[in-house]
Amino acid sequence: MKRVSLDMIAKEVKLSKTTVSMVLNGKGDLHKINPDTQALILSVAKRLNFRPNMIARNLSTGSSMTLALIVPRITDTYYGLIAESIEQISLKLGYQVLLGTTHEDPVKEKELLLTFEAQQVDGILIASTQHNLEDIKAISNAGLPIVLFDRHYPGEDLPYVVVDNYNGAKKLVKHLIETGRKNIGYVGLNLDLTAIKDRQRGFRNAIEESKRDSQNLKIVDHQNAKLDCHKAVEELISDHGVDGIVFETHYLALYGIARIREMGVDYPDTISIVSFGDHEVFSIFRPEVTALVQPVEQIAENAIDMLMKQIQNKPNSLLKSQEVVEPSMEIRNT
Amino acid sequence: MKRVSLDMIAKEVKLSKTTVSMVLNGKGDLHKINPDTQALILSVAKRLNFRPNMIARNLSTGSSMTLALIVPRITDTYYGLIAESIEQISLKLGYQVLLGTTHEDPVKEKELLLTFEAQQVDGILIASTQHNLEDIKAISNAGLPIVLFDRHYPGEDLPYVVVDNYNGAKKLVKHLIETGRKNIGYVGLNLDLTAIKDRQRGFRNAIEESKRDSQNLKIVDHQNAKLDCHKAVEELISDHGVDGIVFETHYLALYGIARIREMGVDYPDTISIVSFGDHEVFSIFRPEVTALVQPVEQIAENAIDMLMKQIQNKPNSLLKSQEVVEPSMEIRNT
DNA sequence: CTGAAAGCGCTTACAG
């Protein structure tokens, strides 16, 4: 039971592959193929259940109609949502998406980059570890469209779409202040990522602007986030007497809430908390957790837009663009 | 800046494409190519930064070295974990993975199936909607390796690996009984999936075997799961006076816990809960939630194993196998 | 309106 090819159809209808190919690609009218023979070809293709070999087509056209998506981990809610959005949009545009996860390992990231390039993907969407500038530039220079999202390389001339981490953090602080909190703490990670640094800077500046003490900033080890976060929360509450905490990521908030509950602190009355980044359980928890939500769909759409522009202007007019989108507050009970 | 091809290397070293190809594929020794010329070719390939066009290779070899993974949604923790496992294992085996999500829509699933087939994937891993038997059989009969996981078509001769839903549900009931619960309730979904039906059957039988009332089974609408689940929990507690609840999925458990908290029930003392399926927050919550965990890695490994066996025995010896794996209890505080 | 032919960039059976 061999797969049916263009050739077999051509033989069946006693016409050339050329004609069959044109008709099947919807270019029948363009080439003024007789409507009757078009109908014939179409019906035979259908009867034989013809499905073109995309590999062959791709080799011929030089486009694989596939995109690569590289993220740190797909189990992170945020990247999961991004992946889903990207997959949906891509499919509508006729592209397949290849998935790769780096687990924050630059070596793995590099491998993925090279494999996808060899695989002839038409474009790459990547939330980079920020430790692969060379390879990413090489790929971009080689004419393979690439757009960074979530993480970018500041100062570099590569297209990206990221969230406004600095202002996002400020918004969170402002929200706490507006709801009457006086002494605000922050729990963040020791990750060398622009996004992370920006959030911390946003917090510091917001606190300074409000003429408060900004010493309530705790940095925890990302390798040991759960325990360290518990400790940070304890210190903030017991030693610094904070009445509000900003968590730098959704999972830090998760850990923090658990510890606050264990401590038996009157929550959310005595202490308010907010999270940079949403999580499905935040609206399930009682009380619901106030969070800054990243506009996942907008990010996905814009990133793909940028990629498509590059793909269409191939091969060398690397029409670059860089975009910063604003996250929005989802005010809930905490 | 054109990509460098086999031909360019061949010209550079003044040898044939054949020789270059053989050496670059590590078959130099096999074909007794002179070690010196091998070294030469390798060095030139490296210098020119040669990366073979996989599309061309794939067309020639008839294998695309890519697998397709189809799941209902990638944002579901469980499928996220599965995807991550599969991606890791595949990469080790040299395969890329294409991702597709159905959102439980059989039409979307069918489209994905056809696209991936046209894309010449070497194999398909699918958690089906269970409404596409025809297409799946057609694909399998056409010689394209496929293995079902998580969801299967009972009675059909297709390879699959699923979890033991029936016994899993029984285990959960037994756990509650062993911890002294007398009146056990169940909250499940109105989904027409074998996995779901099996869990409900497991619950009923376990209750019967323990000579208890089995009328405490509530089925909620999956379209309106959150609200319906809240209502079900209220009824079970207020009207039926249950002191233990089995939730059919992790998200039902999430909804249920929220409602129990709101109701101010003394939890986990007055009422115990357990979840079929784990969730990252269950070990973060205070109290931690006892859950039945599905052996994600085992599922991923076995599924890929089955797929590889089919791929290697191509084209028609569809060495089929079917496997049921046991979930394990993760006993925590609830 | 339709077809013969070249080409996409590889692999591989065959020959020497």
Next chain:
DNA sequence: CTGAAAGCGCTTACAG
């Protein structure tokens, strides 16, 4: 030890 040539299944410029 190495190469000429056919082939994978499409697309497309060119010709008529």
